[in-house]
Amino acid sequence: MNIEQARQLAKDETTSPEILAELARSEDYQTRQRVAENPNTPTKVLLKICREFPSELMNNPVVPLLLLENPYIFSCEIKIDFNTFIHLTDLEIKRLGWKPEEGKNHLLKNYGKRTRLHLTDSECLDYLSKLQQLKN
DSSP: OOHHHHHHHHHOTTSOHHHHHHHTTOSOHHHHHHHHHOTTSOHHHHHHHTTTOHHHHHHSTTHHHHHHHOTTTTTTTOOOOHHHHHHHHHHHHHHHTOOHHHHHHHHHHHHSOSSGGGOOHHHHHHHHHHHHHSOO
């Protein structure tokens, strides 16, 4: 298989997890990058390549589900940057159907802070986890 075929397979959401696991070991940077973005990539593979491609990983549509199942799944592997935290919490707030004031009230009640900007790293992970556990 040539590089272009490998890149296309890595990008294709119908590619089997076994092939994606093999493509994750490719010497080609773009192939590995596309594997990180593919929602069909096995979790174990994502954990192996997440340090190399943290932004791509956070754009992978399966990651919010993985974080819902285990909010700390990537905590020892990558540091989630603040913009990603904002994006993920925005998704949860939207899922809950909250208005901005409801999010502020939740922060104030649980953390004594009016905005997410004032949360510590551990509070950020805790806040995201709590939002994910709430039912809409």
